[in-house]
Amino acid sequence: MSRTPCGARVALVAGRALVLGGDAVSLQIEVGAGCTLELVEVGGTVAYDADGQGSSWVTTVGLGPGSTLIWRGLETVISDGANLHRRTDIRMANDARALIREVVVLGRSGERGGQLLLETSVTFGESPLLVESLDVRGDRPQPGILSDHRVLESVLIAGIDPDLTDEKHTMELAGPGALARSLGSAAHGLSLEETWNSWHTQLTRRP
Template sequence: MDLTVADHASLHWLPQPLISAARSNLRQSCIIDLAPTARLLLREEVVLGRSGEGPGRLSTHLTVRRDARPLLDQQTRYGPGAPGWDGPAVAAGHRAVGQILLVDPASDQRPSQARLFGDDPETGQAVLTPLAGPALLTTALAPDTLHLRRLLDAAHPIA
């Protein structure tokens, strides 16, 4: 999917959670081009398997460009055939992952450094990270969607 957001326009991309069910195989790619004064609010939630089952194969690629320059370019792979996806560097045993990306040229509320949310890694954690330009990225891991939503909402309450 390719999306373009014009000057002074806003895009709120808030889909329902994506469930990567066992034996499924999904590749998705999204490219978003933002004009210099465009605003973006993107929220993604992924559930890795239904209750009591492992995930299918899932590959996602998100590219966001602002004023024709890269702002965020990330690719993730989960499930069978994706090396290390369940290890400490990726999902760390959690079954729900999500993120919120906010690009707002008019905002002056920007932390100077990353902030961690969630005291217990077992119930999930989120980190709010400032990106180059007027952007904030919140990334979260949790054991289920309930904990994931709570973390994302606590770290980024406007989304």
């Protein structure tokens, strides 16, 4: 979409219907030393009814020294009958930074949603910063996980310690960074917009 000598703004556009049963999508991202990459999703992603047949979406990210990744992800919808394994692996140099938003919606309108295994691993230098796994089924809500909520919104900041004075639903990580998370019943009721804006300002103001 645009670029400078040390940065780029890149749109992610699906070339066909995604994600169907049996699909294996792989996305590899490398941001060089001192560079900034902003990823813009043009539309959300739908995992379609596949009668339980598995599909996968694996994203691997490498962030070089002094680099920055900004990725405001749109909704990933898990339709009835879908079975998606979505994994994100991020390796960061000690002075790299990242701001990433992820939204998962169980089911389209009138649906309860299929199966989802959501895994995230973030390594800062040589140390794990965030490692988590979420295994849910829309038709089998589990107390203490998502319960009857259909929407899970997450905002991750890594590489700096943000100001958490006025933040809610947020936890500090085992290193520089924080994770904000919110549960809801509908995508239009997402509540982390202020967190995203605040953390984006703090990230981009840092020298």
